[in-house]
Structure formats: C-alpha cells, structure tokens
Amino acid sequence: MVLSCIHYILNELYAMITSYYRFLGLIAAAFLLQSCFADRYDSGSSQLDPDNAFIAGSVVGESVSENQSGMVSTFSEAFAVPTESGLRPGVLDFPGASTAGTQNYTHSFNPETGEHTVQFTRTTQDVTNQTTEHQLVYIFYDISGGTISDPQAQASQIDAVEYRGSRNGEIENDIKQSFFTRNDVLFLTGLSDQTATLTIDGYHSGEGRYLSLQNGTQTAESEYTLDINYLDIQIDKEKVQASRNFRRGVYGALSYESVQRIDQGSGPQTQIINGTIDLNGDGTALLSFRQAFSDLRFRILDGDLFDDDEFEGRVTQVDLSNRLFTIANGQRIQINDDTVFDDGDFNSLEEVSAALQQNIRIIAEGDYFQPQEGENLWIATEVEFELEDNEFEDFVTQVNLSNSSFTLADGRTFYITESSDVDYEDGLASLQDVATAVQSGLPVEAEGTFSIDLATGLRMIKEVEFEIDLDSDNENVFSTFDEHVVSVNLSEQSFTLTDGQTYFITEQTIYDEDSDYFSLEDLNDALLQGEEIEAEGIYTVDTETGQRIVIIIEFDD
Numbered sequence: 129m130v131l132s133c134i135h136y137i138l139n140e141l142y143a144m145i146t147s148y149y150r151f152l153g154l155i156a157a158a159f160l161l162q163s164c165f166a167d168r169y170d171s172g173s174s175q176l177d178p179d180n181a182f183i184a185g186s187v188v189g190e191s192v193s194e195n196q197s198g199m200v201s202t203f204s205e206a207f208a209v210p211t212e213s214g215l216r217p218g219v220l221d222f223p224g225a226s227t228a229g230t231q232n233y234t235h236s237f238n239p240e241t242g243e244h245t246v247q248f249t250r251t252t253q254d255v256t257n258q259t260t261e262h263q264l265v266y267i268f269y270d271i272s273g274g275t276i277s278d279p280q281a282q283a284s285q286i287d288a289v290e291y292r293g294s295r296n297g298e299i300e301n302d303i304k305q306s307f308f309t310r311n312d313v314l315f316l317t318g319l320s321d322q323t324a325t326l327t328i329d330g331y332h333s334g335e336g337r338y339l340s341l342q343n344g345t346q347t348a349e350s351e352y353t354l355d356i357n358y359l360d361i362q363i364d365k366e367k368v369q370a371s372r373n374f375r376r377g378v379y380g381a382l383s384y385e386s387v388q389r390i391d392q393g394s395g396p397q398t399q400i401i402n403g404t405i406d407l408n409g410d411g412t413a414l415l416s417f418r419q420a421f422s423d424l425r426f427r428i429l430d431g432d433l434f435d436d437d438e439f440e441g442r443v444t445q446v447d448l449s450n451r452l453f454t455i456a457n458g459q460r461i462q463i464n465d466d467t468v469f470d471d472g473d474f475n476s477l478e479e480v481s482a483a484l485q486q487n488i489r490i491i492a493e494g495d496y497f498q499p500q501e502g503e504n505l506w507i508a509t510e511v512e513f514e515l516e517d518n519e520f521e522d523f524v525t526q527v528n529l530s531n532s533s534f535t536l537a538d539g540r541t542f543y544i545t546e547s548s549d550v551d552y553e554d555g556l557a558s559l560q561d562v563a564t565a566v567q568s569g570l571p572v573e574a575e576g577t578f579s580i581d582l583a584t585g586l587r588m589i590k591e592v593e594f595e596i597d598l599d600s601d602n603e604n605v606f607s608t609f610d611e612h613v614v615s616v617n618l619s620e621q622s623f624t625l626t627d628g629q630t631y632f633i634t635e636q637t638i639y640d641e642d643s644d645y646f647s648l649e650d651l652n653d654a655l656l657q658g659e660e661i662e663a664e665g666i667y668t669v670d671t672e673t674g675q676r677i678v679i680i681i682e683f684d685d
Contacts, residue, residue, distance in 0.1 A: 176399060176417060180390045182433065183348050184401050185415050185424040187338050188384060189431030190299070190306060191354055192405065192413065194375045196430055197260045197295050199332045199356060202312045203363075203374045205264055206291040206328075209279040210235050210244045216280060218289075220319060220326075220365065223372050242267045242275025260297030266290070289316040303432075308336030326363050332356040352388040356405070359383055364409065369538050371517040375428035379409040410442040410456045410491065410516075425457075439506070440493035442516060446481040453477065453492060461496055461506045470494070470512035473579055480513050486585040489516035521575040524594070527563035534562065534574060542578055542587045549591035555640040555665070555680035562594050564636050568679050569668065570606065573597045596680075598666065606679070610664045613683070616652040623648060623663065631667055631676045640665075640682035651683055661685050 176184070194200040207222045208215040212235050233248040244266040251259045267290040268276035276282050291314040299306040311333045318326030333355050340348040361380040368377035385402040406414040407428070415424045425434045434440065441455030451463045463477055473490075474480045480490055494511035522536040532544040544550060544559065556562055556572070565572050576592030598606055611625035622632045633648055645651045645661070654661060665681035 176401060179348075179392055180388075180397065180399055181417060181424065183338070183340060183350050183390050183392070184352075184386065184388055184399065185426065185433050186304070186340065186431070187336075187350055187352050187388065188354065188386065188405070188415055189413075189426035189433055190304075190338070191308075191310065191332070191334050191356070191431070192382075192426075192428065193431035194373065194429055196258065196299055196306075197297055197308070197310065198431060199310075199312060200374055200378065200428055202291070202293050202314065203328070203378070205262075205293060206266075206289060206314050206316060209268075209283065210246045210264070210266060211280050215246065218279065218283060218286070220369075222365075222368055223374065237277065239277060242277070244268075244279070257300045258297065260295050263294045265292040286319055287317075288319065290314075291316070303341055305339040305341065306336060308334055310334040310336075326365060328358060328361045328363065330358045330361070348390065348392045350388045350390045352386055354384065354386040356382050356384045359404075361407070367409070370540070372519060372521055375411045376516060377409065378407050378428075381406050408441070408456055410440075412440055412457075414457070437495050437497060437509075438493075439496050439508075440491065443480060443484065443490045443492050443513070446477060446484060448477060448481055451477060453480065455492055458504070459506055460504050461492070461508050461511075463508050463511065467508045468510045470510060472512040472514045473518060474513035479582055482582050483580060486580075486582075488580055488585070490514065491516050515578075515580060518577050518579065518590075520578065521573070523597070524562060524566050524572045524574050527559060527566055529559060529563055532559060534559070536574060540587060542574075542589050542592070544589045544592070548589040550589070551591075551593040553593060553595040555638055555682060556594050556596070557638075557641040561638045564638055565596065565679065568636055570666070570679055571597045596666065606666055606668050608664075608666050610662070613651065613655065613661045613663050616648050616655060618648055618652060621648055623651065625663060629676060631663075631665075631678050633678055633681070637678045638680045640680060642684075643682045644685050645683040654685060659685050 190196050190198055192198045192200060204223050205215065207218050207220055209218045214230070214233055231249045231251065234246070236245050237243070238245070246264040246266075247262065249259065249261050266279070268279045268286050269288045269290070270276055270285045271287040276285060279286060291312070293312045295308075295310045297308060312330060314328055314330040316326065316328055335353045336351075338350045338352065339346050359381040361378065361382070363374065364377045364379065368374055371377060382405040383402070384405060385400070387398065387400055389396045389398050391397070401417065403415065403417045406416070408414065411428055412425055413428055415426060417423070426432060427434070427440070439455065439459065439461065441457055441459070443453050444456055445454040447453070452460055453463075454460050469475055474483060483490055491514050492511060495509045496506040497509065498506050520536060520540065520542070522538050524534050525537050526535040528534070533541050535541045552558065552561065556565060562572055572594055573596070574592055574594050577590045578587045579590055580586070581588050598608065609625060609627070609629070609631065611627050613623050614626055615624045617623070620632065621634075622630050624630045639646045645654060651661065662684045663681065664684065666679045667676045668679060669675070670677055
C-alpha cells in the first residue's frame with residue numbers, strides 16, 4: 129500500500145536523525161516518496177487536455193483547501209497546542225483548530241521523544257458532508273533545541289514546532305464525492321514576537337479517488353497520488369490575526385506532481401501532471417501546469433476552481449474617471465451601466481475608493497467577460513465588494529461605556545449602535561456587565577461581524593455575542609459552583625452552600641437576569657419562609673484574604 133510505504137520512509141528518517149534539524153533532512157529526502165508511487169500507474173502521458181486539466185485542478189485545489197481537510201487546514205492545527213481536553217490556541221493569537229464536530233479525542237505524551245500525539249474524528253454536516261479521522265504528532269522546541277513537555281504552560285518558551293498530520297476521510301456535496309488519505313510534515317519557525325512574518329517548511333502527500341457530479345450523476349472520476357513541496361511559504365501574522373483565517377494571510381509558492389488516472393466516460397487515461405501553485409494572500413491561488421495549458425485559479429477556502437467568467441481578488445487600485453478597479457493579480461476590471469451590484473459592504477466604486485484611501489482592505493468578486501482578447505481589460509457583469517475582514521472572535525480587554533465601544537486582545541476597537549444586534553450569554557445582560565466582568569478578570573469573548581463607517585473609518589457592529597469562556601486555561605483563576613443555599617450572613621454580605629463553602633457578594637457581582645432574587649436581603653427572607661434555593665455562578669479566590677468572591681450569580685427557587 130502507498131500509505132504504508134509513506135509511513136515506513138518517514139519513520140525510518142525519524143529514527144535515523146535525532147536533532148530537531150532533522151526536518152531539513154525530511155524535506156531533502158521527500159523525493160524518496162516518489163518510489164512509493166512508481167508502480168501505482170503506468171507511465172502515462174504528459175499531454176493534458178482542457179477537460180482533464182479541470183478534473184486535475186479540482187483534485188489539487190481540494191488537497192490545498194482550508195475547510196476540506198487540505199494542506200492549509202493543517203495550519204490551524206499546527207499552530208495549536210494539544211491538551212487533555214482538546215486543541216487550544218498556541219503561542220500566537222492564530223485561529224485555533226475548531227472543536228465543532230470533534231469526537232473520540234485522545235492525547236498522549238512520550239517524554240523520551242518529546243512527541244505529543246492527538247487522535248480524533250471530525251464530522252461536519254452543512255453544505256458539505258465531511259468525516260475525517262485525524263492523527264497528529266507535535267514536538268515543541270525551546271530556543272536551545274530542547275523539547276517542551278507542557279506547551280500550554282510553557283507557551284512563551286516555544287521557539288519552533290515540528291508537526292506531522294495524517295488524515296483519512298470522505299467529502300460529499302452537490303458537485304463531488306471525494307475519498308482521501310493525506311499526510312503533512314511541517315516545521316514552523318519565526319514564532320517569536322520579533323518577526324512580522326513566519327516561515328513554514330513542509331511537504332504534503334496524498335492519494336484518493338475524486339468523483340465529479342452533475343445533477344447527482346457522475347461525470348468524471350480520478351484516482352490519484354499527489355505530492356506538494358513547499359518552496360517559499362510565509363504567513364502574515366497581522367493579517368491572519370485580523371481575518372481569523374489562514375487563506376487570506378498565506379503567501380508564496382509550492383511545487384506539485386500528481387499521477388492521475390482520469391476517466392471522463394470514454395475510458396481511463398493516466399496523466400503525469402506537475403507545475404506550481406502560487407498562493408496570493410487574498411484567498412485565491414494560481415495553479416500552473418508545466419504542460420502547455422492555461423493556468424487555473426481556485427479558492428483556497430474549499431478548493432473550487434473559478435469558471436472562466438468568474439473573478440475574485442483584493443482591490444488594489446480604483447480609477448474613478450474610467451470606472452475601473454484593479455485586483456491583486458493585476459486584472460483591470462471595468463464597471464458600466466449594465467453591471468449589477470450585489471448586496472455587499474460597499475455599493476459603489478466611489479465607496480470602494482474612499483475606503484481604500486483609509487487603508488481598508490476590500491475583496492471584489494463577481495462575473496466578467498473580456499471584450500478584446502489579449503488586452504488586460506475586463507467588463508464586470510456582476511460585482512460584490514466586501515470587507516476582506518468583517519468577522520471577529522477574540523477576548524475583550526477593555527470596555528468604554530461612554531461611547532459604547534469595546535476593544536479586543538488584537539487591538540481593534542468596535543462600536544455598538546442602535547442598529548447593532550447584541551446577544552449576551554452566561555449571565556451577562558448589558559455592556560455594563562461586560563465591563564464589570566472584564567474588570568474582574570473574567571475571560572469575556574466577543575464574536576460577530578462589523579462594517580466600516582466610511583466617514584470615520586470606525587468599525588461598527590452589525591452583530592455581536594458576548595460570552596464567558598471558562599476553559600482549562602482559566603480553571604486555576606475562576607471556578608463555578610452549583611449547590612443549595614443553607615444560610616445567609618447579611619452583615620458580611622455572604623452566603624453558605626451545602627458544600628460548606630462561603631461565598632461573598634460585592635458591588636461588582638453580576639446578577640443573572642434569570643435570577644429569582646437580586647439581593648441577599650430577598651434571598652434571606654425566602655430562606656426564612658422555608659424556600660429551597662439553588663445558587664449557580666462563577667467565583668474567584670481573593671489571594672490576600674482567601675475569600676471566594678462571586679463574579680456572576682443566579683439564585684433559583
């Protein structure tokens with residue numbers, strides 16, 4: 129089996145080289161993996177017709193994709209740290225691996241090798257049905273090259289990460305069925321705060337079966353092997369932190385080689401396909417073939433290829449006099465009276481121009497045609513302009529009640545207006561509660577979407593949800609209780625629960641809006657009348673007095 133061959137070579141290399149610089153040896157020896165595929169197919173043909181190129185490009189695009197278990201999806205895993213309860217954000221404030229749909233999670237650590245091994249299954253059922261089995265191996269290094277046993281507690285000491293990931297799975301949606309095995313080896317450097325970009329060296333290998341569908345009927349099939357080598361991959365830290373995804377912050381080039389047995393209904397043809405992949409940093413990639421054939425572009429999000437009449441890219445320039453805009457790949461696109469504007473964050477070229485002058489990054493997508501072949505001028509028949517980054521998810525560090533704003537850990541400030549849709553969870557009922565919780569040190573997380581006020585450049589909230597995230601990172605600072613109340617001490621403003629512990633109310637204590645009692649006086653009266661009352665809440669321990677100080681409380685009779 130090809131997979132067993134891959135595992136054999138990787139394991140042998142790891143056994144032979146003990147230093148963490150062994151990764152360079154892995155990359156240099158990656159060409160040995162080609163021997164695993166040597167007898168898989170006949171030598172085949174390097175000629176590539178347009179139909180086969182589209183199928184081949186679909187395979188490569190999915191294998192690179194961010195949300196369909198492709199190469200870019202490994203970045204969020206590689207920058208995380210494994211714990212007993214799940215993958216957590218690592219040393220950088222990067223998007224962590226999602227826990228949605230995760231089952232059967234296990235974590236183990238081998239002190240002899242420094243390897244953290246994680247296994248889990250992830251299932252998603254939305255537009256795309258996807259089930260994937262993951263096995264991930266991490267080794268964390270400090271600046272001296274020694275391994276780190278507790279990367280969560282020692283996050284500030286992490287200088288480099290070695291990551292190996294294996295994924296087996298299947299994907300099904302309206303246009304395809306895909307069955308795959310994918311393996312990635314990555315080495316991450318530049319993790320310190322001293323650098324604006326970081327570098328990823330790596331290697332990707334995969335094999336699988338890809339079925340192209342149209343109206344539920346199979347139109348083409350490809351059995352394939354694929355190898356991708358990192359040539360020069362860099363990540364813009366600030367851009368990834370702002371957009372909360374990797375597809376709009378990854379730049380550089382990859383080389384690839386794929387052997388595919390493609391069947392479009394007239395019998396299989398074996399193709400040897402190779403070339404380069406350029407990641408543009410705007411959510412798209414350019415797939416080039418060594419064979420004489422036009423380049424293809426695909427979306428890094430899902431790997432889907434652009435049709436000939438589709439475009440997407442970051443707007444880099446606007447020419448209002450000629451009603452033109454230019455996107456990151458250099459294409460000049462013109463708007464005329466027939467151009468249809470889809471609902472977006474900007475509804476005219478004038479608004480786009482004004483936003484660019486305030487250094488606001490904008491993505492344009494839509495349909496177009498080229499009136500004169502060979503000329504870099506395209507006419508947009510449909511266009512939508514959106515903020516490159518209109519979503520956020522981070523911890524709140526500051527609240528300004530005077531102007532209804534809050535600031536996140538990434539430094540961005542957002543403003544709540546009368547039209548903002550605001551949702552409060554976990555006992556929070558107002559922005560005042562959020563401010564009180566933040567001042568108490570509670571980890572309040574805000575997640576939502578925003579728009580830009582073109583006159584001021586301020587980020588205006590469309591919708592936001594505030595919730596308290598008491599994960600394992602905070603278990604030594606904040607704790608919860610859920611017991612029945614046995615007594616109240618009004619002079620001390622405290623109450624005692626059936627566990628024997630006493631908890632103190634302060635002026636900063638937040639009463640949950642669903643609480644049946646909003647003062648200890650009312651609580652005491654209810655107890656005297658024989659009511660049985662349950663108390664549920666969050667507290668922290670005062671390090672000087674040892675008292676348990678209640679942050680949020682709900683009394684329920």
